[in-house]
Amino acid sequence: VQRTTTYGKRGMALEDEINASNTYYLEHQVAVIHKKPTPINIVKVDYPKRSSAVIREAYFSEASTTDYNGIYRGRYIDFDAKETRNKTAFPLKNFHQHQVEHLRRCVAQGGICFALIKFKVVDRVFLLKASDLFNYWDSAEQSSGRKSIPFTDVEQIGYEVRYKMQPLIPYLDAVDNLIDDNLNSEKFDVKGD
């Protein structure tokens, strides 16, 4: 029985769009950002004579990091891509605990960390800073906290990324704004040491 939806497939379309954009950025020497391969636990491999090894039994395993990282303008970039069909809010259950922890660690090291969130019904994409995500995540962990980020909040605090042709999702323009805002607020010092 083939499931129609799995957790990993939910973000597929947005990921394809981001992958195409990353290829554009790579080929134009703008940035080097790649999607990490899906982590797999391999149980059984056949080695047929005169042909390549075939994996015969393996399972999807949980990633310990986000999906994307790389370098842009000398800076470490780390993010995850998330889609929702929800019209009024982004449900926080789209994030795993370990992804949020990974983003916290990277922020602590001075990385540029965020989520790219697509509201599928309206086809709008926003960059949400990791520090903003942490605020909602932490308040959701208190029993009273809401378990989602209202769409109107994302509209207000996020950086909208508008589709264009080359690249399809020009999210590094939003990263430029994020870096500028960080520098202006003097909260950010890439040298760190």
Add this chain to the structure above:
Amino acid sequence: VQRTTTYGKRGMALEDEINASNTYYLEHQVAVIHKKPTPINIVKVDYPKRSSAVIREAYFSEASTTDYNGIYRGRYIDFDAKETRNKTAFPLKNFHQHQVEHLRRCVAQGGICFALIKFKVVDRVFLLKASDLFNYWDSAEQSSGRKSIPFTDVEQIGYEVRYKMQPLIPYLDAVDNLIDDNLNSEKFDVKGD
């Protein structure tokens, strides 16, 4: 027929040592550096009722990047781990063309890029700067160039990483030296913009 050696397995032991060291660095908030999952082309997946998806046919595919990246002291780190049983030289065939190209792209973006090379017979590990690797790689591409880096050269231009307990391979000490040398030679400017 099970092959006794495959290309991917050659670096196994060193990778395990590096992974252990990365766990130490992660837990002590020193750096966030992970090994990327092995890239796999999945052909067939079964979805049994009431249990997890099982990959029934998949193939190892070629990585388009190096094995390791992450962030340390606010800087983007990118490297690969290589082992050789050769006593007198490091054969350049241990690198794939696309790995060298990936390192070149990351260097152009201002990343800290290198190889960790283990000479198994003498159990010595060296950090070799990407820029030094490029010199040997480029001269090897000329018909007259040698196809390996003499051990004595690695000893002289590399940064030796001596095994200790915590972490097992303290390669970030060598990265500190590399960063200092870069700063001293004024060839390196992490801000970049």
